[in-house]
Amino acid sequence: MVTGAGNDESRIVLTKPVALEGESDIDYTAPNPLQLVLSLFKNVMPGSDLSRFQLPPIFNIPKSQLQCFGESVYCIATDMLSRCNGGKSPHDRFIAVTAWSISTLRPLIFGVAPYNPILGETHHVSSGNLNVLLEQVSHHPPVSALHATDERENVEMIWCHHPSPKFHGTSVEAEVLGKRQLKLLNHGETYVMNSLNLLIRFLPGPGTDWVGKVKIQCQETGLEAELCFRSNSFLWRRGNHRSVKGKIFDSSSLQTVYEIDGHWDRTVGVKDISNGKLTIIYNAKEVISGLTAPIVKDPKEVWPTESAMVWSDVSQSILSKDWEKAREAKKVVEEKQRELLRERDSRGETWIPKHFTVSHSKEGGWDCSPIQKWVPPAPIVVPL
Structure with missing residues (x-):
């Protein structure tokens, strides 16, 4: 944990990113989590939309969903983006982008x-x-936008996420709508991909996993990938746990050029169909192991809207396991949000994002475009 110096209003709380099991030095789970979760949903009807569902702090980790999205990009032990940009051929770059997408x-x-x-x-x-x-x-519906740039590598990322969680009785599944774009500007290539769904399973055994299919497309090279991510089956077959299988193919001929197989929390390999050669393209232990928390480089430059500042009192209370104080602190944040909404409504104002332009259509859903070409350096940094 990192806490910025200053008074209560300027406190900044940052924690280690979520990594492989067994690496966390803090236990966030409450005793009897399954019993607590089931009691939380006892009055919720199957099929209900949970996007407005408010969780008590005992069910929260000390960070915002924005931080979790961001960590999947900036908290990484291996520079996967440089590999994407450094690929000598379109095939090399596409394989590297596929590995990078798994690393998130x-x-x-x-x-x-x-x-x-x-x-x-x-x-x-x-x-x-x-x-x-x-x-x-x-906020309603919840939509998050991400813009990331590396001027040295000439790489840009634009994501737009709209999670839509629903309760299904024995599970909750959140469909993450929207698209992700990775642009390798030196090569004039844009890779477009979707996100996986989040599955929270209560019965027959509790668990949380990423499931579904991801499609990666590069219009400039004509290459596409289809990846299928699976969780444990009801028969508890270990082989399916966090497995990923798929293929990379030429979109014009539909000819498969590579097959992908492995487990995203262990290793993933790619097999060249032309010669049968198998190459490991992703090793989770090397990429998302031993990750450290970001640190505050310049507290005075941290925006008041920064996640680590907005939720600092809640996060500090969760880390201290002071649940009453955490509830009060969370209530303050949420009530301030409601008060600002009432003020805007009374003035007839519509809130406008500061860093993105946002559009929505029935056919395409939500779309976000960054206002600035390059993201400026931040006052919060990841130690290298």
Whole structure:
């Protein structure tokens, strides 16, 4: 944990990113988490939309969902983006992008979740030459935008996420709508991909996993990938746990050029169909192991909308396991949000994002475009 110096209003609380199991030095889970979770949903009807569902702090980890999205980009032990940019051929780069997309997944903890970001909340962090900026551009429905740039590598990322969680009786599944773009500007290539769904399973055994299918497309090279991510089956077959299988193919001929197989929390390999050669393209222990928390480089430059500042009192109370204080602190944050909404409504004002332009259509859903070409360096940095 890192706490910025200053009075209560300027306190900044940052914690280690979510990494592989067994690496966390803090236990966030409450006793009997399954019993607590089931009691939480006892009055919720199957099929209910949970996007407005408020969790008590005992079910929260001490960070916002914006921070979790950001960590999947800037908290990484291996420079996967440089590999994407450094690929000598379109095939090399596409394989590297596929590996990078897998690297954005993190194992999750059953029974706890990050805070729902408030409207206008931001998270701004730098890791080396990579500058990352996120903003919560809509509260109901929740929509998060991410812009990340590396001027040295000439790489840009633009994400737009709209989670839509629903209760299904024995599970909760959050469909993460929106798209992710990775632009390798030196090569004139844009890779577009979707996000996986988050599955929280209560019965027959509790667990939290990423599931579904990811499609990666590069229009400039004509290459595509289809990846299928699976969780444990009801028969508890270990082989399916966090497995990923798929293929990379030429979109014009539909000819498969590579097959992908492995487990995203262990290793993933790619097999060249032309010669049968198998290469490991992703090793979770090397990429998302031993991660450290960001630190505050310049407290005076941290925006008041920064996630680590907005939720600092709640996070500090959770870390201290002072649940009554955490409830009060969370209530203060949420009530301030409601008060600002009432003030805007009374003046007939519509809130406008500061860092993104946002659009929505029935066909395409939500779309976010950054206002600035390059993300500036941040006052919060990842130690290298």
